[in-house]
Amino acid sequence: MKIFEPENIRNIALVGHGGAGKTSLLSAALYSAGAVNRLGRVDEGTTVTDYEEEEIARKITLKAALAFCEWNKTKINWIDTPGYRAFIHEVKAVMPAVEGVIVVIDAVSGVEVQTELVWEYAQDFELPRMIVINRIDRDRASFERAMQSIESTWGRAPVPVQLPLGEEKDFRGIIDLLTNKAYGYSLDGSGKFTEEPIPAEKEKMARSSREKLVEMVAESSDLLMEKFFETGTLDGEDMIAGLKQAVMDSTVIPVFITSATSNAGVKQLLDHVVELIPSPLERKPVEAKDPKTQQAMAVKVDPNGPAAAFVFKTIADPFAGRVSLFKVFSGSLKTDSAIYNVNKESTERLAALQATQGKSHENMPEVKAGDIGAVAKLKDTTTGDSLTDRAYPVLFKKVSFPEPAISFAIEPKSRGDEDKISSAVAKILEEDGSLRFLRDPQTNEFLLSGSGQLHVEVAVERLKKKYGVSVTLKPPKVPYRETITAFAEAQGRHKKQTGGHGQYGDCWIKIESLGRGEGFVFEDKIFGGAIPKNYIPAVEKGIQEAAQRGYLAGYPVVDFKVTLTDGSYHEVDSSELAFKIAGSLAFKKAMEQAKPVLLEPVMNAEIYCPEESAGDLMGDLNGRRGRILGMDSKGHMQIIRAQVPFAEMLTYAPDLTSMTGGRGSFHMEFSHYDQVPAHIAAKIIEEKRKSAQEGAA
Ligand SMILES: Nc1nc2c(ncn2[C@@H]2O[C@H](COP(=O)(O)OP(=O)(O)O)[C@@H](O)[C@H]2O)c(=O)[nH]1
Numbered sequence: 001m002k003i004f005e006p007e008n009i010r011n012i013a014l015v016g017h018g019g020a021g022k023t024s025l026l027s028a029a030l031y032s033a034g035a036v037n038r039l040g041r042v043d044e045g046t047t048v049t050d051y052e053e054e055e056i057a058r059k060i061t062l063k064a065a066l067a068f069c070e071w072n073k074t075k076i077n078w079i080d081t082p083g084y085r086a087f088i089h090e091v092k093a094v095m096p097a098v099e100g101v102i103v104v105i106d107a108v109s110g111v112e113v114q115t116e117l118v119w120e121y122a123q124d125f126e127l128p129r130m131i132v133i134n135r136i137d138r139d140r141a142s143f144e145r146a147m148q149s150i151e152s153t154w155g156r157a158p159v160p161v162q163l164p165l166g167e168e169k170d171f172r173g174i175i176d177l178l179t180n181k182a183y184g185y186s187l188d189g190s191g192k193f194t195e196e197p198i199p200a201e202k203e204k205m206a207r208s209s210r211e212k213l214v215e216m217v218a219e220s221s222d223l224l225m226e227k228f229f230e231t232g233t234l235d236g237e238d239m240i241a242g243l244k245q246a247v248m249d250s251t252v253i254p255v256f257i258t259s260a261t262s263n264a265g266v267k268q269l270l271d272h273v274v275e276l277i278p279s280p281l282e283r284k285p286v287e288a289k290d291p292k293t294q295q296a297m298a299v300k301v302d303p304n305g306p307a308a309a310f311v312f313k314t315i316a317d318p319f320a321g322r323v324s325l326f327k328v329f330s331g332s333l334k335t336d337s338a339i340y341n342v343n344k345e346s347t348e349r350l351a352a353l354q355a356t357q358g359k360s361h362e363n364m365p366e367v368k369a370g371d372i373g374a375v376a377k378l379k380d381t382t383t384g385d386s387l388t389d390r391a392y393p394v395l396f397k398k399v400s401f402p403e404p405a406i407s408f409a410i411e412p413k414s415r416g417d418e419d420k421i422s423s424a425v426a427k428i429l430e431e432d433g434s435l436r437f438l439r440d441p442q443t444n445e446f447l448l449s450g451s452g453q454l455h456v457e458v459a460v461e462r463l464k465k466k467y468g469v470s471v472t473l474k475p476p477k478v479p480y481r482e483t484i485t486a487f488a489e490a491q492g493r494h495k496k497q498t499g500g501h502g503q504y505g506d507c508w509i510k511i512e513s514l515g516r517g518e519g520f521v522f523e524d525k526i527f528g529g530a531i532p533k534n535y536i537p538a539v540e541k542g543i544q545e546a547a548q549r550g551y552l553a554g555y556p557v558v559d560f561k562v563t564l565t566d567g568s569y570h571e572v573d574s575s576e577l578a579f580k581i582a583g584s585l586a587f588k589k590a591m592e593q594a595k596p597v598l599l600e601p602v603m604n605a606e607i608y609c610p611e612e613s614a615g616d617l618m619g620d621l622n623g624r625r626g627r628i629l630g631m632d633s634k635g636h637m638q639i640i641r642a643q644v645p646f647a648e649m650l651t652y653a654p655d656l657t658s659m660t661g662g663r664g665s666f667h668m669e670f671s672h673y674d675q676v677p678a679h680i681a682a683k684i685i686e687e688k689r690k691s692a693q694e695g696a697a
């Protein structure tokens with residue numbers, strides 16, 4: 001593997017809504033550049049980057065993956081990313097590793113929900129962007145409509161640099177406004193093309209489009225503006241340099257056209273990627289922190305500086321172990337050397353550095369500033385860590401992931417699975433920082449949480465395929481609680497006269513309700529030693545334990561205050577145990593009068609959907625006892641914000657998919673506990689009683 005200088009490296013992420021053709025486009029780019037010797041196809045499971053078993057089976061990308069090729073003496077590192085909402089965190093995670101983003105848009109559907117989301121990620125990281133309108137050969141593809149949807153979403157910065165030669169089944173190539181030529185492609189996947197003059201009937205359109213592009217480029221620089229006014233145009237070199245600067249400033253976002261599966265337009269795209277995307281040397285210095293002082297600092301991309309790299313992704317491989325993907329910002333990392341992990345304060349040994357081509361690897365003696373590499377078997381390193389020269393430690397900024405939106409209970413299928421589950425899940429979590437795993441202390445279930453149902457399902461598939469652990473997914477139990485709504489006073493008296501030693505405890509308590517979330521408060525107002533001090537904690541404990549076991553339906557009683565007012569004791573027969581029992585008896589009696597109710601968790605939900613489904617979805621949310629808080633629109637999409645009881649959202653994901661034809665997505669997080677309406681509470685209590693009886697029988 002050749003070593004490239006940073007000026008001859010480009011790092012690019014392919015992003016966009018699922019199905020736009022990112023994986024196919026990368027496949028065509030790798031084949032066109034000679035990095036692989038056949039055109040891999042998603043539908044045949046033969047692409048370089050969709051290599052996981054689950055990806056091949058589902059024909060969708062589930063994780064970010066690396067590949068590279070050489071074009072015009074430049075190494076292009078590509079990162080293919082997923083486009084479905086449940087995996088969109090993978091896109092965010094790779095943003096620190098690239099200097100440019102290609103946003104792929106389907107010529108049939110235009111801008112879609114996730115397109116907008118990943119665009120925002122690129123914007124947050126201030127990354128230069130290019131747009132590719134792909135699938136131009138499909139039925140109902142339209143360059144004009146795609147451009148309209150692009151402009152209505154992102155304004156005037158996106159400008160065509162290419163025009164299609166025909167559309168749908170008449171598509172046969174592209175017109176390139178930078179080279180002023182037309183390229184007729186053979187559509188057999190070979191990537192062969194012939195240069196032709198721009199057809200006469202397209203000349204007028206090409207001229208006006210080129211004028212628009214020239215004006216936009218001129219507008220972005222005073223110097224070019226002057227030249228433009230003097231000569232009325234910009235020549236080739238000025239045009240490329242000016243456009244590159246405009247791309248770096250995001251004042252112009254060039255729009256290209258491809259048909260990935262017929263491998264058309266891809267070679268011109270490669271030319272322009274090398275010309276227009278900044279090299280790592282041209283990027284802004286990288287934000288970092290001094291680990292000692294926590295002072296912000298900026299690391300310049302410099303091959304001669306001290307070594308500094310950032311681990312942006314971890315792959316858990318059951319055979320190779322843990323593989324860390326890293327971007328070098330300064331100096332270089334060398335095979336067979338040591339490097340310092342600043343986050344873990346430990347030294348790591350770099351056994352063999354590698355370049356990654358999908359699932360295969362090629363050894364590299366050295367990975368220089370600006371380049372991306374992989375290394376297996378680091379002992380402490382995880383995603384987000386900084387690897388540097390020990391004498392010059394810096395901390396690069398970690399990427400934050402949203403909290404999971406949905407939790408499922410997982411149940412091991414057998415005893416063997418139960419033993420293996422924790423270590424296997426730990427490996428899956430290493431790979432995917434947006435999953436969470438915990439044991440619910442209340443329901444005792446193992447909960448696996450992720451950003452959507454598909455996310456959790458895929459994690460479960462990986463557990464099985466990679467680590468041989470079989471679990472069943474069940475909707476989580478709703479963590480109901482109980483509370484009281486009225487004041488009550490009661491006596492708890494425990495008296496037992498057995499053969500020798502008796503038992504005696506007696507207490508009077510008052511209970512009253514507290515505000516939501518205030519938990520449990522205990523106040524001791526015993527006067528004159530009616531209960532000796534050393535027995536009072538036992539009373540409190542008896543009450544608390546009884547409250548944990550619940551009164552109505554076995555859910556913990558919360559948000560109430562107990563005042564211990566009076567009682568009596570016996571010199572010989574009183575004991576801690578007797579007072580604990582007295583406390584729990586008093587609590588149960590008080591509950592009889594305290595008008596207990598059930599509480600349920602209520603979620604804050606955000607639902608993203610196409611405009612035309614918003615009405616139906618709001619009706620549906622009302623049916624789920626939801627309260628609509630507001631609506632925003634974003635391009636053609638609506639965002640509905642609502643509060644909905646968790647119990648009503650357990651099956652929301654599949655329902656939303658069917659109500660929006662797969663175009664909607666949602667996110668939710670816990671908001672507060674609220675009272676369950678009486679008729680619903682009655683049902684829950686009845687069910688609980690039945691299942692308890694069955695359990696006992
Ligand atoms: N006709 C046509 N189909 C395409 C094109 N690009 C991708 N596809 C198909 O569209 C589907 C989704 O493509 P894929 O590359 O997986 O999209 P991704 O989700 O963005 O990675 C697959 O069935 C591809 O074969 C194209 O340019 N033309």
Ligand SMILES: [Mg+2]
Binds near residue numbers: 023024050060083
């Ligand atoms: Mg894909």
